[in-house]
Amino acid sequence: xxxxxxxxxxxxxxxxxxxxxxxxxxxxxxxxxxxxxxxxxxxxxxxxxxxxxxxxxxxxxxxxxxxxxxxxxxxxxxxxxxxxxxxxxxxxxxxxxxxxxxxxxxxxxxxxxxxxxxxxxxxxxxxxxxxxxxxxxxxxxxxxxxxxxxxxxxxxxxxxxxxxxxxxxxxxxxxxxxxxxxxxxxxxxxxxxxxxxxxxxxxxxxxxxxxxxxxxxxxxxxxxxxxxxxxxxxxxxxxxxxxxxxxxxxxxxxxxxxxxxxxxxxxxxxxxxxxxxxxxxxxxxxxxxxxxxxxxxxxxxxxxxxxxxxxxxxxxxxxxxxx
Numbered sequence: 001x002x003x004x005x006x007x008x009x010x011x012x013x014x015x016x017x018x019x020x021x022x023x024x025x026x027x028x029x030x031x032x033x034x035x036x037x038x039x040x041x042x043x044x045x046x047x048x049x050x051x052x053x054x055x056x057x058x059x060x061x062x063x064x065x066x067x068x069x070x071x072x073x074x075x076x077x078x079x080x081x082x083x084x085x086x087x088x089x090x091x092x093x094x095x096x097x098x099x100x101x102x103x104x105x106x107x108x109x110x111x112x113x114x115x116x117x118x119x120x121x122x123x124x125x126x127x128x129x130x131x132x133x134x135x136x137x138x139x140x141x142x143x144x145x146x147x148x149x150x151x152x153x154x155x156x157x158x159x160x161x162x163x164x165x166x167x168x169x170x171x172x173x174x175x176x177x178x179x180x181x182x183x184x185x186x187x188x189x190x191x192x193x194x195x196x197x198x199x200x201x202x203x204x205x206x207x208x209x210x211x212x213x214x215x216x217x218x219x220x221x222x223x224x225x226x227x228x229x230x231x232x233x234x235x236x237x238x239x240x241x242x243x244x245x246x247x248x249x250x251x252x253x254x255x256x257x258x259x260x261x262x263x264x265x266x267x268x269x270x271x272x273x274x275x276x277x278x279x280x281x282x283x284x285x286x287x288x289x290x291x292x293x294x295x296x297x298x299x300x301x302x303x304x305x306x307x308x309x310x311x312x313x314x315x316x317x318x319x320x321x322x323x
Contacts, residue, residue: 002302002319005059006285006293009306010035013042013082015057015067016322023050027069028322029057031082036304036317042082046071049094055146056098064103066121068095075121079103088121097147105152107174114174118152127174133161134168134177149174150200158197158208165196165210169226180226182208185218201249205266207232221266223249232267235259245284245292253292253311255281260311273311293317 001019006012014030027047030039047053048071056068056075065078072093076085090098095110108115108124112132115124134157149155155170157177165184168177182196192213199207205223219232235242235256242256252263254270258279261270280297287293290310296303305314 001054002295003054003057004283004285004293004295004304005057005065006287007059007062009287009291009308011062012036012285012293013057013059013065014039014320015054016320017047017050017053018322019050024048024071025050026322027053028320029067029082030320032320035306036319039318039320041320043067043069043076043085045069047073049073052095052098055096058100060100060103066098066100066106068098075108077121089124091115091124091126099147099149101149101151105149105173107147107149107155109147116174128176130157130174130177131159131168131179133159146197148198148200148206154200156198156200156206158195160193160195162193165194165208167196167198167206167208167226171225178226180222182210182220182226182229183231185210185212185215186231188212188215188218201266202246203249205249207244207267219267230266230268233269235261235270236272243282243284243294245286245294247286247289251286251289253284253286255284255294262311277314 001017003015012032017027019025029043031042032039047069052068059065063079063081067076075088075090078085092110095108097109100106104118104120106117112129114127114130116127117124153171153173155174157168159166165182166179169180170177195211197209201207208220211217220229222229242254245253250266254261258277259275260273262273263270278296278298281294283295285293292307294305296305304317304319306317307314
Protein backbone atom coordinates (compact mmCIF):
# COMPACT_ATOMS: atom_id res chain seq x y z
CA UNK A 1 0.00 0.00 0.00
CA UNK A 2 1.10 3.56 -0.72
CA UNK A 3 -0.18 6.71 0.98
CA UNK A 4 0.58 10.11 -0.54
CA UNK A 5 0.85 13.65 0.86
CA UNK A 6 1.15 16.44 -1.73
CA UNK A 7 1.77 20.11 -0.96
CA UNK A 8 1.89 21.27 -4.57
CA UNK A 9 2.25 20.12 -8.15
CA UNK A 10 5.96 19.62 -7.48
CA UNK A 11 6.35 18.74 -3.79
CA UNK A 12 5.03 15.58 -2.18
CA UNK A 13 5.78 12.54 -0.03
CA UNK A 14 4.89 8.87 -0.27
CA UNK A 15 4.70 6.19 2.41
CA UNK A 16 4.91 2.62 1.12
CA UNK A 17 4.24 -0.31 3.44
CA UNK A 18 4.21 -4.06 2.91
CA UNK A 19 2.37 -6.31 5.35
CA UNK A 20 4.56 -9.41 5.67
CA UNK A 21 3.02 -10.58 8.94
CA UNK A 22 -0.20 -9.67 10.73
CA UNK A 23 -0.14 -5.86 11.06
CA UNK A 24 3.66 -5.78 10.61
CA UNK A 25 6.18 -5.26 7.83
CA UNK A 26 8.71 -2.93 6.19
CA UNK A 27 8.04 0.71 5.28
CA UNK A 28 9.67 3.37 3.06
CA UNK A 29 9.17 7.15 2.97
CA UNK A 30 10.02 9.05 -0.21
CA UNK A 31 9.95 12.71 -1.28
CA UNK A 32 9.61 14.30 -4.72
CA UNK A 33 10.42 17.92 -5.54
CA UNK A 34 9.87 17.70 -9.31
CA UNK A 35 6.29 16.48 -9.69
CA UNK A 36 7.05 12.75 -9.27
CA UNK A 37 9.70 12.62 -11.97
CA UNK A 38 12.11 11.42 -9.30
CA UNK A 39 11.66 10.16 -5.73
CA UNK A 40 14.28 10.39 -3.00
CA UNK A 41 14.18 7.74 -0.27
CA UNK A 42 14.17 9.42 3.16
CA UNK A 43 13.36 6.84 5.81
CA UNK A 44 13.32 3.02 5.80
CA UNK A 45 12.57 0.49 8.49
CA UNK A 46 10.08 -1.92 10.02
CA UNK A 47 6.74 -1.16 11.59
CA UNK A 48 4.96 -3.27 14.18
CA UNK A 49 1.66 -1.48 13.54
CA UNK A 50 0.79 -1.49 9.83
CA UNK A 51 -2.53 0.38 10.19
CA UNK A 52 -1.25 2.96 12.69
CA UNK A 53 1.66 3.77 10.38
CA UNK A 54 -0.66 4.39 7.43
CA UNK A 55 -3.13 6.42 9.49
CA UNK A 56 -0.45 8.58 11.13
CA UNK A 57 1.48 9.67 8.02
CA UNK A 58 0.95 13.43 7.88
CA UNK A 59 2.69 16.52 6.52
CA UNK A 60 1.28 19.79 7.84
CA UNK A 61 3.33 22.06 5.56
CA UNK A 62 6.48 21.78 3.43
CA UNK A 63 8.70 21.17 6.47
CA UNK A 64 6.76 19.59 9.36
CA UNK A 65 5.71 15.94 9.21
CA UNK A 66 4.92 12.99 11.49
CA UNK A 67 4.63 9.21 11.21
CA UNK A 68 4.34 6.36 13.73
CA UNK A 69 6.75 3.57 12.78
CA UNK A 70 9.29 1.19 14.28
CA UNK A 71 9.32 -1.98 16.34
CA UNK A 72 8.41 -1.11 19.03
CA UNK A 73 6.33 1.71 17.58
CA UNK A 74 7.65 5.28 17.95
CA UNK A 75 6.61 8.68 16.70
CA UNK A 76 9.01 10.12 14.14
CA UNK A 77 9.07 13.88 13.51
CA UNK A 78 10.71 15.95 10.78
CA UNK A 79 11.14 19.71 10.69
CA UNK A 80 13.04 19.92 7.40
CA UNK A 81 10.74 18.24 4.90
CA UNK A 82 11.86 14.70 5.68
CA UNK A 83 15.60 15.14 5.28
CA UNK A 84 16.04 14.19 8.93
CA UNK A 85 13.69 12.34 11.28
CA UNK A 86 13.79 12.35 15.10
CA UNK A 87 12.43 9.33 16.96
CA UNK A 88 10.21 10.26 19.91
CA UNK A 89 8.47 8.14 22.49
CA UNK A 90 4.77 7.35 22.60
CA UNK A 91 2.92 6.74 25.88
CA UNK A 92 1.82 3.24 24.83
CA UNK A 93 3.43 0.44 22.84
CA UNK A 94 0.66 0.34 20.23
CA UNK A 95 -2.23 2.55 19.28
CA UNK A 96 -5.03 3.31 16.91
CA UNK A 97 -4.46 6.89 15.75
CA UNK A 98 -1.92 9.71 15.88
CA UNK A 99 -2.91 13.09 14.49
CA UNK A 100 -1.57 16.65 14.64
CA UNK A 101 -3.43 19.92 14.13
CA UNK A 102 -0.21 21.95 13.89
CA UNK A 103 3.50 21.28 14.49
CA UNK A 104 3.03 21.39 18.28
CA UNK A 105 -0.45 20.04 19.10
CA UNK A 106 -1.16 16.35 18.59
CA UNK A 107 -3.23 13.45 19.96
CA UNK A 108 -2.59 9.74 20.37
CA UNK A 109 -5.49 7.28 20.71
CA UNK A 110 -4.69 3.84 22.15
CA UNK A 111 -7.95 2.08 22.89
CA UNK A 112 -9.62 3.18 25.06
CA UNK A 113 -7.24 5.92 26.23
CA UNK A 114 -6.34 9.30 24.76
CA UNK A 115 -3.23 11.47 25.19
CA UNK A 116 -2.27 14.92 23.92
CA UNK A 117 0.98 16.78 23.33
CA UNK A 118 1.61 20.53 23.09
CA UNK A 119 5.32 20.33 22.27
CA UNK A 120 5.40 18.33 19.04
CA UNK A 121 5.48 14.91 20.67
CA UNK A 122 8.29 15.47 23.16
CA UNK A 123 5.94 14.84 26.09
CA UNK A 124 2.41 13.44 26.38
CA UNK A 125 -0.42 14.06 28.88
CA UNK A 126 -3.22 11.54 29.40
CA UNK A 127 -6.73 12.94 28.91
CA UNK A 128 -10.04 11.52 30.17
CA UNK A 129 -11.07 8.49 28.14
CA UNK A 130 -13.33 9.36 25.18
CA UNK A 131 -16.86 7.85 25.03
CA UNK A 132 -16.86 4.06 24.92
CA UNK A 133 -18.74 3.79 21.63
CA UNK A 134 -16.37 6.24 19.92
CA UNK A 135 -13.69 3.56 19.72
CA UNK A 136 -13.62 1.45 16.53
CA UNK A 137 -14.79 -2.13 16.39
CA UNK A 138 -11.69 -3.17 14.45
CA UNK A 139 -8.46 -1.71 13.21
CA UNK A 140 -8.16 -0.76 9.58
CA UNK A 141 -6.76 2.04 7.45
CA UNK A 142 -9.86 4.11 6.74
CA UNK A 143 -10.07 7.91 6.52
CA UNK A 144 -13.62 7.69 7.94
CA UNK A 145 -12.52 5.60 10.91
CA UNK A 146 -10.21 8.02 12.63
CA UNK A 147 -9.61 10.75 15.20
CA UNK A 148 -9.70 14.28 13.72
CA UNK A 149 -8.51 17.62 15.16
CA UNK A 150 -8.84 20.80 13.14
CA UNK A 151 -7.15 23.01 15.75
CA UNK A 152 -5.65 22.68 19.22
CA UNK A 153 -9.23 22.83 20.59
CA UNK A 154 -11.67 21.44 17.97
CA UNK A 155 -11.76 17.65 17.61
CA UNK A 156 -14.11 14.99 16.24
CA UNK A 157 -14.63 11.24 16.69
CA UNK A 158 -16.96 8.80 14.97
CA UNK A 159 -19.01 6.12 16.69
CA UNK A 160 -19.96 2.44 16.48
CA UNK A 161 -23.20 1.38 18.09
CA UNK A 162 -26.94 0.88 17.92
CA UNK A 163 -29.64 3.55 17.79
CA UNK A 164 -29.44 7.03 16.30
CA UNK A 165 -26.27 7.76 14.28
CA UNK A 166 -23.95 10.17 16.09
CA UNK A 167 -20.46 11.60 16.24
CA UNK A 168 -18.61 13.32 19.06
CA UNK A 169 -17.09 16.79 19.12
CA UNK A 170 -14.64 18.40 21.50
CA UNK A 171 -14.12 22.12 21.99
CA UNK A 172 -11.36 21.82 24.62
CA UNK A 173 -8.66 19.76 22.98
CA UNK A 174 -10.13 16.35 23.85
CA UNK A 175 -10.69 16.92 27.58
CA UNK A 176 -14.44 16.43 27.09
CA UNK A 177 -16.71 15.20 24.29
CA UNK A 178 -20.28 16.08 23.30
CA UNK A 179 -22.56 13.73 21.42
CA UNK A 180 -23.85 15.17 18.10
CA UNK A 181 -26.69 13.18 16.55
CA UNK A 182 -26.67 12.74 12.78
CA UNK A 183 -29.82 11.92 10.75
CA UNK A 184 -30.44 8.49 9.34
CA UNK A 185 -30.04 8.14 5.56
CA UNK A 186 -33.27 8.66 3.65
CA UNK A 187 -35.43 5.54 3.94
CA UNK A 188 -33.17 3.83 6.49
CA UNK A 189 -34.36 2.34 9.78
CA UNK A 190 -32.34 2.49 13.00
CA UNK A 191 -31.60 -1.19 13.57
CA UNK A 192 -28.45 -3.12 14.24
CA UNK A 193 -25.02 -1.54 14.45
CA UNK A 194 -24.44 1.85 12.91
CA UNK A 195 -20.92 2.95 12.04
CA UNK A 196 -20.62 6.73 11.72
CA UNK A 197 -17.34 8.24 10.59
CA UNK A 198 -16.32 11.89 10.37
CA UNK A 199 -13.84 14.09 8.51
CA UNK A 200 -13.04 17.78 8.92
CA UNK A 201 -13.65 19.85 5.80
CA UNK A 202 -10.97 22.38 4.81
CA UNK A 203 -11.41 25.63 6.70
CA UNK A 204 -14.76 24.99 8.33
CA UNK A 205 -17.42 22.31 8.68
CA UNK A 206 -17.40 18.53 8.93
CA UNK A 207 -18.71 15.66 6.84
CA UNK A 208 -20.10 12.49 8.43
CA UNK A 209 -20.54 9.09 6.81
CA UNK A 210 -23.47 7.06 8.18
CA UNK A 211 -23.27 3.34 7.45
CA UNK A 212 -26.34 1.34 8.49
CA UNK A 213 -25.93 -2.42 8.52
CA UNK A 214 -29.06 -2.99 6.41
CA UNK A 215 -29.10 -0.08 3.91
CA UNK A 216 -26.72 2.02 1.80
CA UNK A 217 -24.48 4.59 3.43
CA UNK A 218 -25.03 8.34 3.18
CA UNK A 219 -23.04 11.52 3.77
CA UNK A 220 -24.07 14.55 5.83
CA UNK A 221 -22.44 17.94 6.34
CA UNK A 222 -22.59 20.34 9.27
CA UNK A 223 -21.32 23.91 9.40
CA UNK A 224 -22.55 24.77 12.90
CA UNK A 225 -20.59 22.38 15.07
CA UNK A 226 -22.91 19.41 14.60
CA UNK A 227 -26.17 21.13 15.65
CA UNK A 228 -27.76 20.68 12.21
CA UNK A 229 -26.94 18.45 9.26
CA UNK A 230 -27.65 18.40 5.51
CA UNK A 231 -27.63 15.19 3.50
CA UNK A 232 -25.23 15.15 0.59
CA UNK A 233 -26.97 14.47 -2.72
CA UNK A 234 -25.98 11.05 -4.08
CA UNK A 235 -24.28 10.97 -7.46
CA UNK A 236 -26.58 10.44 -10.45
CA UNK A 237 -24.75 7.26 -11.49
CA UNK A 238 -26.12 4.53 -9.25
CA UNK A 239 -26.42 6.75 -6.20
CA UNK A 240 -23.18 5.46 -4.74
CA UNK A 241 -20.30 7.13 -2.93
CA UNK A 242 -16.88 7.24 -4.53
CA UNK A 243 -13.56 8.75 -3.56
CA UNK A 244 -13.95 12.34 -2.36
CA UNK A 245 -11.44 15.17 -2.53
CA UNK A 246 -11.93 18.67 -1.17
CA UNK A 247 -10.61 21.86 -2.75
CA UNK A 248 -12.28 23.79 0.09
CA UNK A 249 -15.36 23.21 2.23
CA UNK A 250 -17.76 23.80 -0.68
CA UNK A 251 -15.82 22.77 -3.80
CA UNK A 252 -15.55 18.98 -3.99
CA UNK A 253 -14.39 16.37 -6.49
CA UNK A 254 -15.76 12.83 -6.47
CA UNK A 255 -14.79 9.89 -8.66
CA UNK A 256 -17.19 6.97 -8.87
CA UNK A 257 -17.15 4.02 -11.32
CA UNK A 258 -14.82 5.79 -13.74
CA UNK A 259 -16.67 9.13 -13.76
CA UNK A 260 -15.57 12.45 -12.26
CA UNK A 261 -18.12 14.80 -10.73
CA UNK A 262 -17.66 18.20 -9.13
CA UNK A 263 -19.74 20.19 -6.67
CA UNK A 264 -19.53 23.90 -5.81
CA UNK A 265 -22.11 23.83 -3.00
CA UNK A 266 -20.88 21.23 -0.56
CA UNK A 267 -22.37 18.20 -2.30
CA UNK A 268 -25.90 19.50 -2.80
CA UNK A 269 -25.60 19.45 -6.62
CA UNK A 270 -23.09 17.72 -8.91
CA UNK A 271 -21.74 18.40 -12.40
CA UNK A 272 -20.46 15.56 -14.55
CA UNK A 273 -16.94 16.35 -15.78
CA UNK A 274 -15.49 13.20 -17.33
CA UNK A 275 -16.10 9.49 -17.66
CA UNK A 276 -12.65 8.46 -18.87
CA UNK A 277 -11.16 7.37 -15.57
CA UNK A 278 -10.53 3.82 -14.30
CA UNK A 279 -13.24 2.30 -12.16
CA UNK A 280 -11.12 2.41 -9.00
CA UNK A 281 -9.49 5.62 -7.78
CA UNK A 282 -8.29 6.64 -4.33
CA UNK A 283 -6.21 9.26 -2.53
CA UNK A 284 -7.55 12.34 -4.29
CA UNK A 285 -5.37 15.35 -3.40
CA UNK A 286 -6.99 18.53 -4.73
CA UNK A 287 -4.55 21.44 -4.97
CA UNK A 288 -6.82 24.00 -6.68
CA UNK A 289 -9.57 24.12 -9.29
CA UNK A 290 -7.24 22.82 -12.02
CA UNK A 291 -4.58 20.70 -10.32
CA UNK A 292 -4.93 17.41 -8.46
CA UNK A 293 -3.17 14.12 -7.75
CA UNK A 294 -4.83 10.72 -7.54
CA UNK A 295 -3.93 7.07 -7.16
CA UNK A 296 -5.60 5.01 -9.88
CA UNK A 297 -5.96 1.26 -10.14
CA UNK A 298 -5.67 -0.66 -13.39
CA UNK A 299 -5.41 -4.36 -14.18
CA UNK A 300 -1.61 -4.12 -14.00
CA UNK A 301 -1.70 -2.39 -10.62
CA UNK A 302 -1.91 1.09 -9.13
CA UNK A 303 -0.45 4.21 -10.74
CA UNK A 304 -0.03 7.81 -9.67
CA UNK A 305 -1.70 10.39 -11.92
CA UNK A 306 -1.85 14.18 -12.18
CA UNK A 307 -4.29 16.60 -13.82
CA UNK A 308 -3.64 20.23 -14.76
CA UNK A 309 -6.98 20.94 -16.45
CA UNK A 310 -9.59 20.29 -13.79
CA UNK A 311 -9.75 16.53 -14.24
CA UNK A 312 -10.44 16.40 -17.96
CA UNK A 313 -7.13 14.72 -18.68
CA UNK A 314 -4.74 12.80 -16.42
CA UNK A 315 -1.06 12.08 -16.94
CA UNK A 316 0.58 9.05 -15.38
CA UNK A 317 3.47 9.90 -13.08
CA UNK A 318 6.28 7.83 -11.64
CA UNK A 319 5.44 6.07 -8.41
CA UNK A 320 8.17 5.42 -5.83
CA UNK A 321 9.75 1.97 -5.98
CA UNK A 322 10.44 0.38 -2.58
CA UNK A 323 13.52 -1.82 -2.59
